[in-house]
Amino acid sequence: MTSSATTRPERDDFTFYGYFRSSAAYRVRIALNLKGIVPRYEFVHLLKDGGRQHDPAYRAVNPQELIPTLVHDGHTIGQSLAIIEYLDEIAPEPPLLPRDVLGRARVRQLAYAVACDIHPVNNLRVNIYLRDAFGASEEKRLEWQRHWIALGFVALEEWLAHAPETGRFCHGDTPTLADICLIPQLANARRVTLDLSLYPTLLRIEETALAHPAFAAAAPAAQPDAE
Numbered sequence: 309m310t311s312s313a314t315t316r317p318e319r320d321d322f323t324f325y326g327y328f329r330s331s332a333a334y335r336v337r338i339a340l341n342l343k344g345i346v347p348r349y350e351f352v353h354l355l356k357d358g359g360r361q362h363d364p365a366y367r368a369v370n371p372q373e374l375i376p377t378l379v380h381d382g383h384t385i386g387q388s389l390a391i392i393e394y395l396d397e398i399a400p401e402p403p404l405l406p407r408d409v410l411g412r413a414r415v416r417q418l419a420y421a422v423a424c425d426i427h428p429v430n431n432l433r434v435n436i437y438l439r440d441a442f443g444a445s446e447e448k449r450l451e452w453q454r455h456w457i458a459l460g461f462v463a464l465e466e467w468l469a470h471a472p473e474t475g476r477f478c479h480g481d482t483p484t485l486a487d488i489c490l491i492p493q494l495a496n497a498r499r500v501t502l503d504l505s506l507y508p509t510l511l512r513i514e515e516t517a518l519a520h521p522a523f524a525a526a527a528p529a530a531q532p533d534a535e
């Protein structure tokens with residue numbers, strides 16, 4: 309783990325453990341940026357030395373050996389959605405969930421479709437297991453990822469394209485938890501060269517989001533640990 313040297317003023321009560329390419333960390337970076345919170349960054353390289361998420365020092369922070377982790381005022385929180393909802397509760401403006409109960413359900417539906425169904429089956433440790441236990445080649449593992457992402461994106465496109473609630477973002481004209489999950493997943497989809505032309509609404513929302521400073525500053529390539 310190494311500390312960042314950032315030019316922005318850091319909050320010494322927040323420490324964020326992340327990795328530039330991690331989409332779960334990317335989600336939290338977007339939320340932190342939307343809330344205007346600049347944490348102290350600790351970079352956990354997921355590939356070096358067999359994966360530094362497995363180092364005892366990091367395991368003591370997060371026994372799941374996954375990133376991201378946020379430490380606030382000495383309290384340690386894992387799981388990106390738990391972190392984001394925590395941030396939304398301690399810093400309510402701008403809200404990351406709609407005020408109305410049906411709106412919140414819709415946004416969570418979209419967010420969980422990414423975070424609970426698409427992302428977990430494509431994680432690094434799943435890919436390593438596919439390779440080591442089943443001998444899956446790199447091409448087969450890419451095919452695996454494209455398959456699961458496409459399956460999820462078909463549903464997201466349908467939900468988003470035909471709903472009056474969809475605005476410039478997934479829900480209305482301001483970013484919510486749904487965009488926070490979608491945009492990093494689109495970055496992953498590009499990494500595995502998924503054909504995105506079938507998802508015009510996702511692409512339109514991505515264009516809007518990437519023009520937003522909170523999303524732009526959270527992009528993998530904009531991180532100090534980017535390679």
Ligand SMILES: N[C@@H](CCC(=O)N[C@@H](CS)C(=O)NCC(=O)O)C(=O)O
Pocket residue numbers: 329330331332333354359361373374375376386387388389423431432433434
């Ligand atoms: N559900 C978790 C997923 C966290 C996760 O899978 N993080 C990935 C990076 S995106 C990771 O740390 N992978 C390390 C590994 O697979 O060994 C969350 O939302 O925080």
